[in-house]
Amino acid sequence: MSREFLLAGAILLGAARVQAQTLREYSSTRQDHGESRLAATIQYTGGTLEVVPAPAGILYALRLTYDADRVAPVARFDAAAPRLTLGTETLRQSGGVRVSHRGTPPAATIGLGTHADLDLDIELGAAEANLELGGIRISRLKLQTGASKTVVRFSDSNPIRCSEAELSAGAAELLVVGLGYSRCGEVDFTGGVGKVTLDFAGRWSGPIHLDANMAMGELVLRVPRQAGVKLELDKFLASFAPAGLVRSADGRTWMSSGFAGSSQQLVVEVETAFGGVTVEWID
Amino acid sequence: MSTSRAFRLAPAFALIALLVRPALARADEPSDVLRDVWTRLQQIAPGQDAQADKPKPQAVPSGTDAPTIQLHDLSHPISLEKSIRAAAGTPPADLRLTIPNGQARLGDFSIGSDQTVKGDLLVLEGTADVYGRLEGNLVSWGGDIVLHSGAVVSGDVLAFDGQVRLEGGEVTGEVRTMSSPAAEQPTAVAPSPMSHVLRSLAGTTGVFLTMMLAGFGLVLFGKSPLEVTSDTVRSSFSRAFIVGLLGQILVLPTFGMLVVGLILTVAGILLIPFVVIVFALLLVAGVVGGALAVAHAMGESITRRQMAQGRALSPNSYRYLLVGMACIFAPWLVWTLFGWVPVAGELMLGAAILISWLLASVGFGAALLSRGGLKEQFAGRFIPPEMLTDEFLWATPRYGVPAAKRPEGTTPRPGSRPSDGSR
Numbered sequence: 001m002s003r004e005f006l007l008a009g010a011i012l013l014g015a016a017r018v019q020a021q022t023l024r025e026y027s028s029t030r031q032d033h034g035e036s037r038l039a040a041t042i043q044y045t046g047g048t049l050e051v052v053p054a055p056a057g058i059l060y061a062l063r064l065t066y067d068a069d070r071v072a073p074v075a076r077f078d079a080a081a082p083r084l085t086l087g088t089e090t091l092r093q094s095g096g097v098r099v100s101h102r103g104t105p106p107a108a109t110i111g112l113g114t115h116a117d118l119d120l121d122i123e124l125g126a127a128e129a130n131l132e133l134g135g136i137r138i139s140r141l142k143l144q145t146g147a148s149k150t151v152v153r154f155s156d157s158n159p160i161r162c163s164e165a166e167l168s169a170g171a172a173e174l175l176v177v178g179l180g181y182s183r184c185g186e187v188d189f190t191g192g193v194g195k196v197t198l199d200f201a202g203r204w205s206g207p208i209h210l211d212a213n214m215a216m217g218e219l220v221l222r223v224p225r226q227a228g229v230k231l232e233l234d235k236f237l238a239s240f241a242p243a244g245l246v247r248s249a250d251g252r253t254w255m256s257s258g259f260a261g262s263s264q265q266l267v268v269e270v271e272t273a274f275g276g277v278t279v280e281w282i283d
Numbered sequence: 284m285s286t287s288r289a290f291r292l293a294p295a296f297a298l299i300a301l302l303v304r305p306a307l308a309r310a311d312e313p314s315d316v317l318r319d320v321w322t323r324l325q326q327i328a329p330g331q332d333a334q335a336d337k338p339k340p341q342a343v344p345s346g347t348d349a350p351t352i353q354l355h356d357l358s359h360p361i362s363l364e365k366s367i368r369a370a371a372g373t374p375p376a377d378l379r380l381t382i383p384n385g386q387a388r389l390g391d392f393s394i395g396s397d398q399t400v401k402g403d404l405l406v407l408e409g410t411a412d413v414y415g416r417l418e419g420n421l422v423s424w425g426g427d428i429v430l431h432s433g434a435v436v437s438g439d440v441l442a443f444d445g446q447v448r449l450e451g452g453e454v455t456g457e458v459r460t461m462s463s464p465a466a467e468q469p470t471a472v473a474p475s476p477m478s479h480v481l482r483s484l485a486g487t488t489g490v491f492l493t494m495m496l497a498g499f500g501l502v503l504f505g506k507s508p509l510e511v512t513s514d515t516v517r518s519s520f521s522r523a524f525i526v527g528l529l530g531q532i533l534v535l536p537t538f539g540m541l542v543v544g545l546i547l548t549v550a551g552i553l554l555i556p557f558v559v560i561v562f563a564l565l566l567v568a569g570v571v572g573g574a575l576a577v578a579h580a581m582g583e584s585i586t587r588r589q590m591a592q593g594r595a596l597s598p599n600s601y602r603y604l605l606v607g608m609a610c611i612f613a614p615w616l617v618w619t620l621f622g623w624v625p626v627a628g629e630l631m632l633g634a635a636i637l638i639s640w641l642l643a644s645v646g647f648g649a650a651l652l653s654r655g656g657l658k659e660q661f662a663g664r665f666i667p668p669e670m671l672t673d674e675f676l677w678a679t680p681r682y683g684v685p686a687a688k689r690p691e692g693t694t695p696r697p698g699s700r701p702s703d704g705s706r
Binding site: 022024025026027028029030031033068072075076077 | 358360361447453454455456457458459460461462463464
């Protein structure tokens with residue numbers, strides 16, 4: 001009888017073993033050797049991510065704390081292209097019972113150099129991201145967020161003109177602050193479900209065209225008071241708070257009073273189904 | 284404690300007090316205090332010099348039978364780490380390594396300012412100080428890499444379990460560091476089997492009691508629809524399951540068509556919010572009511588079977604619900620008790636979900652078939668309830684009363700009057 005008990009105990013003890021996280025730290029840095037342009041991709045599966053301008057003399061820097069059982073660090077640089085990929089990629093899951101993260105969460109800090117022109121592509125999974133892109137030379141920006149909370153901030157002016165900012169958010173909360181500093185003439189936004197705030201504060205270098213497509217959720221446009229706004233709205237079961245914009249005769253276009261003469265013209269095309277669009281003026 | 288012993292221990296206490304005081308001033312938590320104390324003890328303890336642990340600087344001999352470590356590509360540090368780790372476990376005396384187009388060193392190693400080293404370099408258990416030039420990749424294992432002013436590494440630099448200190452040096456390639464995998468850090472505390480059981484039991488009991496309350500409320504205020512739906516479950520089980528399955532498939536299209544239809548009528552747009560709410564409520568009522576009806580049917584069958592075996596029980600809807608719900612929750616109880624077992628626990632959970640879904644589908648189908656318990660068409664009630672008297676049930680043969688055959692020639696023709704002349 002005692003043997004059966006021992007066997008059962010051994011099985012139970014063995015069965016109770018669970019796989020915990022194995023945290024590792026990884027860093028990757030490259031000095032600036034006069035690269036003039038770079039196609040950079042940041043892919044980050046989960047955890048917290050911070051992107052900041054790198055110190056002088058550094059092309060890029062990655063500091064990562066990650067769970068070695070789940071993800072692998074990625075730092076690939078192809079000098080010939082030149083192309084850069086930083087972040088993490090998910091490992092194929094093996095068997096065993098996984099324990100949810102309650103300890104140290106995975107975290108990454110990425111520094112991007114301020115001397116090379118960047119074609120920047122950011123792909124975020126279930127991450128909480130804080131991206132400070134002010135001062136970085138961004139020639140094109142593409143941001144894809146999944147189920148995440150993302151804050152993109154342009155605290156300083158982009159030294160070069162940015163051809164396009166393509167933003168897409170799944171079930172996410174996205175806040176983009178200082179789009180005026182980004183110097184992107186075209187801003188495309190595609191949203192699924194969530195709250196999205198696009199803030200156009202900053203030093204504009206020309207008119208901005210925003211094309212927004214929002215399925216369900218709230219889209220808030222924060223526009224400097226001195227800017228002229230022309231908004232074309234195609235909505236279906238969605239609310240709209242015009243905030244002083246005047247409706248034109250066709251019924252779909254809304255315009256601010258000083259749009260024609262404004263040096264900061266924002267032309268917005270919004271297509272939304274269920275949700276709401278709000279325009280807020282900022283001083 | 285004797286006086287002499289106290290005197291002997293006094294310096295030790297004084298030392299600890301000296302160590303702890305500054306630590307207390309800085310640290311916020313007890314663990315910080317202990318760490319700081321330990322660090323200070325390591326700093327002052329004799330014979331604990333970090334240098335003492337380092338092997339004597341020497342070249343690692345190579346050989347034809349020595350393991351080969353490729354250092355020409357450092358972009359996959361994890362695979363490189365495995366091969367170095369396997370070699371690093373060898374005692375220094377037996378250590379042999381082959382570095383293609385390069386060399387391996389044990390202990391501290393430095394490249395002088397007037398020196399140029401060609402090829403890849405692996406430094407094990409020591410600090411690599413570079414003042415001069417290295418034309419290749421540099422890897423350290425268990426030590427730091429220091430690139431002093433004027434140093435040039437025309438390749439990549441990688442430190443395993445160490446730091447790379449750029450003190451004015453230049454690296455044309457990538458600078459990487461990687462910490463050794465920390466011993467399993469169970470920061471995510473795995474719940475013990477007992478806590479899993481208690482937590483699951485609490486959840487299961489909560490759902491069970493909620494369902495019981497809803498069921499008792501239904502018996503109190505809607506006994507008739509519950510019984511009709513329950514009878515539909517018992518009489519048309521397969522039909523109810525198929526209808527339930529189709530119902531689940533058609534729920535969303537129906538809802539969509541309803542909303543689109545209301546939109547097309549323009550005036551109906553105003554009704555959409557109400558329709559959404561009513562539709563959701565009907566759906567919940569159908570699923571929950573159907574599940575309760577299934578429980579009722581199961582309980583009734585079991586109770587009647589027990590009564591047929593001679594047990595004296597009180598046949599009422601409350602008992603039916605209680606027994607039926609206990610049956611439905613039985614797989615969940617098994618999962619509650621043994622769900623923490625890997626694999627088997629997941630199988631139990633899957634089985635419980637599957638069984639619950641099957642029963643809920645039957646209940647939902649029965650609710651649809653009986654139109655929420657209002658129609659008895661599929662309830663197996665061929666005889667009106669008012670006819671279910673004791674006389675009818677016990678006096679009427681199971682297959683009805685056989686009619687007596689009429690004598691020949693007495694069959695009345697259509698339209699003819701009775702031949703006995705009665706009026």
